[in-house]
Amino acid sequence: MSDHPFTHLDVLESEAIHIMREVAAECANPALLFSGGKDSIVMLRLAEKAFRPGRFPFPLVHIDTEHNFPEVIEFRDRRAKELGERLIVCSMEDSIKKGRVVLRSADQSRNPFQSITLLDAIADHKFDACIGGARRDEEKARAKERIFSFRDEFGQWDPKNQRPELWDIYNTRTHPGENIRVFPISNWTELDVWEYIGREQLEVPHIYFAHRREVIRRNAGLLPVCHLVQPKDGEKVEEVMVRFRTVGDMSCTCPVESDAADIAAIVAETAMTRITERGATRMDDQTSDASMELRKKEGYF
Amino acid sequence: MSVNESVPLEQAELLRFITAGSVDDGKSTLIGRLLHDSKSIFEDQLSAITNTTQKRGMTGVDLSLLTDGLQAEREQGITIDVAYRYFATPKRKFIIADTPGHEQYTRNMVTGASTANLAVILIDARKGVLTQSRRHAYLASLVGIPHIVVAVNKMDLVDYSQTVFDDIHKEFSAFANDLGLKNVEYIPMSALNGDMVVERGDNLPWYKGVTLMSLLEGVVIDHDINLDDFRFPVQWVCRPMTQELHDFRGYMGRIESGSIQVGDAVTLLPSGLTSRVKEVLVYEGPIEQASAPQSVTLTIEDHLDISRGDLLVKAEEAPRVTKEFDAMLCWLSEQPLDPQRKYLIKHTTRVVKAIVSSIDYRIDVNTLEQETVDTLKMNDIARVNFKVQQPLICDDYVRNHATGSFILIDESSNNTVAAGMISALKEK
Numbered sequence: 001m002s003d004h005p006f007t008h009l010d011v012l013e014s015e016a017i018h019i020m021r022e023v024a025a026e027c028a029n030p031a032l033l034f035s036g037g038k039d040s041i042v043m044l045r046l047a048e049k050a051f052r053p054g055r056f057p058f059p060l061v062h063i064d065t066e067h068n069f070p071e072v073i074e075f076r077d078r079r080a081k082e083l084g085e086r087l088i089v090c091s092m093e094d095s096i097k098k099g100r101v102v103l104r105s106a107d108q109s110r111n112p113f114q115s116i117t118l119l120d121a122i123a124d125h126k127f128d129a130c131i132g133g134a135r136r137d138e139e140k141a142r143a144k145e146r147i148f149s150f151r152d153e154f155g156q157w158d159p160k161n162q163r164p165e166l167w168d169i170y171n172t173r174t175h176p177g178e179n180i181r182v183f184p185i186s187n188w189t190e191l192d193v194w195e196y197i198g199r200e201q202l203e204v205p206h207i208y209f210a211h212r213r214e215v216i217r218r219n220a221g222l223l224p225v226c227h228l229v230q231p232k233d234g235e236k237v238e239e240v241m242v243r244f245r246t247v248g249d250m251s252c253t254c255p256v257e258s259d260a261a262d263i264a265a266i267v268a269e270t271a272m273t274r275i276t277e278r279g280a281t282r283m284d285d286q287t288s289d290a291s292m293e294l295r296k297k298e299g300y301f
Numbered sequence: 302m303s304v305n306e307s308v309p310l311e312q313a314e315l316l317r318f319i320t321a322g323s324v325d326d327g328k329s330t331l332i333g334r335l336l337h338d339s340k341s342i343f344e345d346q347l348s349a350i351t352n353t354t355q356k357r358g359m360t361g362v363d364l365s366l367l368t369d370g371l372q373a374e375r376e377q378g379i380t381i382d383v384a385y386r387y388f389a390t391p392k393r394k395f396i397i398a399d400t401p402g403h404e405q406y407t408r409n410m411v412t413g414a415s416t417a418n419l420a421v422i423l424i425d426a427r428k429g430v431l432t433q434s435r436r437h438a439y440l441a442s443l444v445g446i447p448h449i450v451v452a453v454n455k456m457d458l459v460d461y462s463q464t465v466f467d468d469i470h471k472e473f474s475a476f477a478n479d480l481g482l483k484n485v486e487y488i489p490m491s492a493l494n495g496d497m498v499v500e501r502g503d504n505l506p507w508y509k510g511v512t513l514m515s516l517l518e519g520v521v522i523d524h525d526i527n528l529d530d531f532r533f534p535v536q537w538v539c540r541p542m543t544q545e546l547h548d549f550r551g552y553m554g555r556i557e558s559g560s561i562q563v564g565d566a567v568t569l570l571p572s573g574l575t576s577r578v579k580e581v582l583v584y585e586g587p588i589e590q591a592s593a594p595q596s597v598t599l600t601i602e603d604h605l606d607i608s609r610g611d612l613l614v615k616a617e618e619a620p621r622v623t624k625e626f627d628a629m630l631c632w633l634s635e636q637p638l639d640p641q642r643k644y645l646i647k648h649t650t651r652v653v654k655a656i657v658s659s660i661d662y663r664i665d666v667n668t669l670e671q672e673t674v675d676t677l678k679m680n681d682i683a684r685v686n687f688k689v690q691q692p693l694i695c696d697d698y699v700r701n702h703a704t705g706s707f708i709l710i711d712e713s714s715n716n717t718v719a720a721g722m723i724s725a726l727k728e729k
Contacts, residue, residue, distance in 0.1 A: 167415045
């Protein structure tokens with residue numbers, strides 16, 4: 001018997017490993033969604049802990065909006081190669097070519113259309129379970145979602161018709177065409193994720209650390225200047241010390257002002273922050289009180 | 302009040318708790334107060350609920366809105382059974398399973414309670430111990446929540462009277478004793494004014510105990526899991542079949558209870574074959590010993606045929622292997638039990654076909670009286686006899702939650718229809 005009590009990270013880690021192994025054992029054709037962001041970097045380490053010395057019993061899948069930060073894409077490819085695991089990139093460009101995604105303008109946020117590309121990928125590859133790095137502390141719709149979140153054949157989440165989830169006995173059964181989204185780090189907070197990255201000494205893309213970047217101020221947030229985001233009339237470009245708390249579509253992911261240059265500083269800053277992760281960084285979630293809920297019902301992660 | 306030493310964040314323990322009470326008991330206000338006074342509410346959340354408070358024509362900040370529902374819930378007038386909330390103090394990390402108090406209460410509370418270390422049972426000081434308080438206490442005892450806190454709330458509305466508190470304490474204690482509930486603590490409080498939640502406040506000088514937050518931070522939880530009986534359900538067999546690991550067979554799973562060391566004699570169930578532990582492996586490398594709740598990989602000395610669904614135990618601590626057993630069953634589905642049908646039981650990592658051979662009785666959760674019934678409806682709790690096609694390897698739920706619990710699945714809809722807790726095992 002161990003003399004020291006297990007820490008919250010030990011307990012959360014073991015819970016996540018247990019969940020991943022349940023998926024591998026009970027689902028016929030699972031996939032691990034990997035974007036190169038911090039949550040999915042944690043997911044990769046958990047998958048290593050769950051399955052080494054064996055190979056992962058699922059491929060890595062990235063739903064690529066092609067509006068991602070180039071550093072993150074480089075990191076994604078390198079990490080998959082280092083692990084020796086299969087990476088499947090499902091491009092939104094293909095969904096646009098097929099006419100499944102119709103954009104109003106070339107530079108609009110592509111986040112809302114990720115669901116379509118994800119659903120196409122699920123159908124093309126016949127995935128019956130997609131493991132993802134979403135957390136319940138992110139948003140109130142997620143707070144009410146199960147670890148094993150059942151989706152119908154249209155990929156839709158029905159909040160009022162969720163399977164009861166008791167103890168840690170998971171019901172993984174699906175009918176053909178249906179799908180389960182599985183969230184092994186449901187019970188982690190943003191701070192837990194950074195503490196774990198620190199404890200495990202995981203590499204993360206350098207845009208998570210403070211750096212000087214050209215930004216413009218829009219809708220009470222900062223937007224990174226890039227080919228998708230250019231100053232409008234009356235907006236001026238400033239160079240500011242910033243870091244990203246999340247990485248997603250460049251046109252709607254806002255950096256925060258920060259001088260946290262290493263993991264320890266990010267952990268300290270996260271412990272002190274007074275604004276939620278999505279509130280600070282995602283313009284698409286500020287559209288309405290129920291944005292995330294609506295997107296999830298349409299098949300979003 | 303004792304001053305709790307803070308610990309480095311990454312070494313903090315995790316406490317999971319549930320709040321039991323109806324809307325009128327001030328449950329949402331209490332959760333809001335815990336989050337607010339522990340500075341766990343973010344500015345954007347606070348501004349959102351301030352806006353909503355104003356939109357509804359009220360002033361100030363209604364903390365109960367923090368636990369407000371989804372658009373789907375408002376539109377359809379339904380309540381989703383459980384929402385999870387997270388907060389941390391310098392001492393501990395917390396997960397609250399927040400279950401709505403009104404409809405389908407039994408089902409919701411059992412779901413939330415199944416993973417909880419502790420339950421906060423709210424009692425309105427003006428109303429005293431009600432039928433529903435007894436129901437909450439019964440459900441807490443049924444699911445075996447190790448620690449109970451009775452929060453006597455709304456003390457501000459009874460002039461912070463010690464007599465009122467003492468009477469409730471006395472009445473509830475008698476009932477808790479009958480149920481065999483241990484580790485019950487009582488705290489008078491006003492969640493509205495913040496007395497005895499995080500801060501002591503000035504209104505309850507006669508109360509010498511700790512605040513709710515101090516109690517949550519200090520309660521000892523590392524003995525909540527069974528530390529005696531080694532139980533290792535095999536989840537996944539790792540066979541890399543690479544050149545250097547050609548003959549490697551690792552049995553992967555989570556230690557549900559007890560502990561294991563290299564060299565320990567183990568028995569494989571249901572076959573009964575024995576061997577010794579060769580290695581205990583984690584990602585970082587081999588370790589000498591491991592204990593619950595660690596997820597590990599075991600290798601053993603002999604070549605046994607081991608697959609998912611098997612259970613490794615220590616030779617001297619055997620569970621029962623049985624095809625017939627009794628269980629307390631909580632029915633969760635709108636579709637009632639059809640005693641003619643076969644269902645699936647998922648127990649540890651095993652899935653077996655099962656039939657209900659008889660229903661001994663249904664419990665009236667308000668009076669605890671036993672009733673004779675021939676089917677079960679949503680929110681019913683009953684003692685039921687099961688027969689299963691393949692044996693289960695199980696313990697009494699009271700002794701071991703992990704090997705004593707199961708879910709019942711409807712094979713045609715794939716829904717989870719009931720939750721079961723194994724009680725006395727019958728001789729086969």
